[in-house]
Amino acid sequence: MYDVRLDGVSKSFGEVEAVRNVSLAVDAGNFLSLLGPSGCGKTTLLRMLAGFVRPGRGEVYIRNQMVNDVPPFRRNVGMVFQNYALFPHLTVAENVGYGLVARKISRPERERRVEEALALVHLMNFAGRYPRQLSGGQQQRVALARAIVIRPAVLLLDEPLGSLDRKLRERMQVELRQLQRTLGITTIFVTHDQEEALSMSDLVGVMNGGRLEQLGTPAEIYERPATTFVADFVGTSNRLDGTVVGLDGEESVVQVAETRQHLRIPRRAGDAPGVPVSIMVRPEYVELTARGGPGDDAPLFGEVRFSAYLGASVRYEVELGEGASLVSLRPRGIDGGGYACGDRVGVRIAPECCYRLAGEPRRRASGAAGVESDDAIPESFANGPVGEAGSDEGGSGVGESRRSGGLVPRIGDEPA
Numbered sequence: 001m002y003d004v005r006l007d008g009v010s011k012s013f014g015e016v017e018a019v020r021n022v023s024l025a026v027d028a029g030n031f032l033s034l035l036g037p038s039g040c041g042k043t044t045l046l047r048m049l050a051g052f053v054r055p056g057r058g059e060v061y062i063r064n065q066m067v068n069d070v071p072p073f074r075r076n077v078g079m080v081f082q083n084y085a086l087f088p089h090l091t092v093a094e095n096v097g098y099g100l101v102a103r104k105i106s107r108p109e110r111e112r113r114v115e116e117a118l119a120l121v122h123l124m125n126f127a128g129r130y131p132r133q134l135s136g137g138q139q140q141r142v143a144l145a146r147a148i149v150i151r152p153a154v155l156l157l158d159e160p161l162g163s164l165d166r167k168l169r170e171r172m173q174v175e176l177r178q179l180q181r182t183l184g185i186t187t188i189f190v191t192h193d194q195e196e197a198l199s200m201s202d203l204v205g206v207m208n209g210g211r212l213e214q215l216g217t218p219a220e221i222y223e224r225p226a227t228t229f230v231a232d233f234v235g236t237s238n239r240l241d242g243t244v245v246g247l248d249g250e251e252s253v254v255q256v257a258e259t260r261q262h263l264r265i266p267r268r269a270g271d272a273p274g275v276p277v278s279i280m281v282r283p284e285y286v287e288l289t290a291r292g293g294p295g296d297d298a299p300l301f302g303e304v305r306f307s308a309y310l311g312a313s314v315r316y317e318v319e320l321g322e323g324a325s326l327v328s329l330r331p332r333g334i335d336g337g338g339y340a341c342g343d344r345v346g347v348r349i350a351p352e353c354c355y356r357l358a359g360e361p362r363r364r365a366s367g368a369a370g371v372e373s374d375d376a377i378p379e380s381f382a383n384g385p386v387g388e389a390g391s392d393e394g395g396s397g398v399g400e401s402r403r404s405g406g407l408v409p410r411i412g413d414e415p416a
């Protein structure tokens, strides 16, 4: 059963099309994150669900009721705003009970429910305090208690953890998810933080320019991105462009760019010598081996150009030559303890970890190995883990990360 359904919902503010023809449905008890860059329409979508913004087109349903014309306070939704929006002149208990007063709930029942809500967010001893006497995390909990105390059908959260420091944010992510599961409350959570969205949600909706690019489970979004934008926005990717030079059973052998190095990928109907391909690979699937050391039979090789110590892992940028490069993310201690800049390394990528971009690679006039795929749709190989789309001015290899010295986690073109 759906608790929330949007049918072809659009909203413009003057010239700005904030939300474009979005349709989605959220099952009862599910946690949906709306993920996307700033200005992509997440908040507008949430506000249409809450009733603060009226759709220009389309229909909003909450528990099978079309609510386009229903005002916010009659919608049976609880909302937590990014800045919490607590009333400064009311105590914690009064803030939490505010919605119950507005709903004319009797005083004894009100007190019981406020107490219950404060217990759920571990703030029993703070009932008499004012918001200014609370930390950011405590204020966030009050806002949450205020939203759930009315027992809404749907909980709407607009970047509620955005202003918390990293540690508190992580703790609140866990608490929020536990609370949501305990209450079984259908939740829609807006964030621009991909890790937060992937780690907390049953479903993730990735938005771009007002459109819902993909709605899927976290694994689907990460492993089978539906568009280049999704592939680029969620996680880090490498892109290799090349040409099929041979077929070997179930595999196609691809020459990477102009390097004369070869990579095996799952064979696809239509593959034949001369067919151009674009391949995406996640950095965690790029294995490195020491050149000349044991196991030095890696099909690709290159030189470490950059390494960044990230604590639990090390991020390497490996130049394959002819403008082709790869980012590899290795757990620290694996691959013989790490590599230094200038080290020659073998590079191994399992065929099933390669993810082919659909569409004809397009060569750029300026780049020897360069191709673009602004609108290419990644297609996974059968059942394989996948990489993600990314493209850059040089074509083969990494985009933003290479250009910026290897520390920027996003790679690729801006969407068209």
Ligand code: ATP
Binding pocket: 013, 016, 017, 018, 036, 037, 038, 039, 040, 041, 042, 043, 044, 045, 192
């Ligand atoms: P952020 O992550 O920065 O909060 P968002 O994805 O939530 O961004 P929205 O706040 O939904 O994005 O805004 C989408 C677009 O609509 C933006 O271009 C924004 O400037 C515009 N917009 C939103 N609200 C209004 C408004 N009331 N009047 C005019 N334009 C608006």
